[in-house]
Amino acid sequence: TMKAILETSLKAYKEGKPFAVGAFNVNNMEQMQGIMMAAQETKAPVIVQVSRGALKYAQDLYLVNIIKAGAELNPEVPLAIHLDHGNSFETVKRAIDLGFTSVMIDGSLMEDGKTPSTFEYNVKVTAEVVKYAHDRGVTVEGELGTLGGIEDGVGSGKTVLTDPDQAVEFVEKTGVDALAISIGTSHGAYKFKGEPKLAFDIIEEIRKKLPNTYLVSHGSSSVPQELIDIINQYGGKMEAAKGVPIPALQKAITCGINKINVDTDSRLAATGAIRKFFVEHPAAFDPREYNTKAREAIAAEVKKKIEAFGAAGRA
Ligand code: G3H
Ligand code: 13P
Ligand code: NA
Ligand code: ZN
Numbered sequence: 001t002m003k004a005i006l007e008t009s010l011k012a013y014k015e016g017k018p019f020a021v022g023a024f025n026v027n028n029m030e031q032m033q034g035i036m037m038a039a040q041e042t043k044a045p046v047i048v049q050v051s052r053g054a055l056k057y058a059q060d061l062y063l064v065n066i067i068k069a070g071a072e073l074n075p076e077v078p079l080a081i082h083l084d085h086g087n088s089f090e091t092v093k094r095a096i097d098l099g100f101t102s103v104m105i106d107g108s109l110m111e112d113g114k115t116p117s118t119f120e121y122n123v124k125v126t127a128e129v130v131k132y133a134h135d136r137g138v139t140v141e142g143e144l145g146t147l148g149g150i151e152d153g154v155g156s157g158k159t160v161l162t163d164p165d166q167a168v169e170f171v172e173k174t175g176v177d178a179l180a181i182s183i184g185t186s187h188g189a190y191k192f193k194g195e196p197k198l199a200f201d202i203i204e205e206i207r208k209k210l211p212n213t214y215l216v217s218h219g220s221s222s223v224p225q226e227l228i229d230i231i232n233q234y235g236g237k238m239e240a241a242k243g244v245p246i247p248a249l250q251k252a253i254t255c256g257i258n259k260i261n262v263d264t265d266s267r268l269a270a271t272g273a274i275r276k277f278f279v280e281h282p283a284a285f286d287p288r289e290y291n292t293k294a295r296e297a298i299a300a301e302v303k304k305k306i307e308a309f310g311a312a313g314r315a
Pocket of ligand 3: 143144145
């Protein structure tokens, strides 16, 4: 379960040797293989997570069985299969039926996955999922707050950083194992207009008030400039892309973050590798050739993340 894996991170934090477990999104076989190559090589625990969009893209059974193959082929890697941003009790139930050992119910948003919800709605849907999941030995991640840049939040009404006291009330009322908190990060490749800024004080306060809850940072891709440069050099257009700098993530880990979600960076790695391959081999047309390049680039990027999060050698 994800609980067993994240407990190693929480224990290490309490012992003064903090590290975070990387949670990498999977949409296809090459991504799963790249993640397993990196975890195997670095001897790290890892979480692979699947969004609703990924389940739809891959017709869920294809993806679940690819992930199960990865688990079977790499028995030394501590691995959890986690549903990312579940939006309803039904989605969660389907994931558990498919064999997920961990689920996220994101009740911070309504079922459309866009509209912010009320605290009461969030508590209700999350508590319902916790009851069902815990009866089946499945870990649950909830979310409180609305992701977005700290500056965006001032007066815009879009970003809502997580309130530490409300976080305590939320965990008490729902019984979630892990909590995703809003600390200034956002999903995608364009996270900050100006200087990247995270609310480290909020992480520290929540960590102090909830010493036994696993804390999760979503939207944590670092959008490495070298990957953006490759994309732009080979025909792409992603000039203003900006992510969370690695030192900021490392500081967040020392403040108490246990799980760091990364999706965008493997997308960038794959896209850069494929763009480069086609520019250099305009006559190529065998998908195995460019997908091999994508897989290698994903593995290299995931390896960097695992090392930066201090998770290497923690398996
Ligand atoms: O949290 C969002 C993840 O990056 C998944 O994105 O819904 O496009 O698969 P997606
Ligand atoms: P990124 O878009 O920063 O990779 O975030 C992924 C995420 O939070 C998945 O839940
Ligand atoms: Na949210
Ligand atoms: Zn997310």
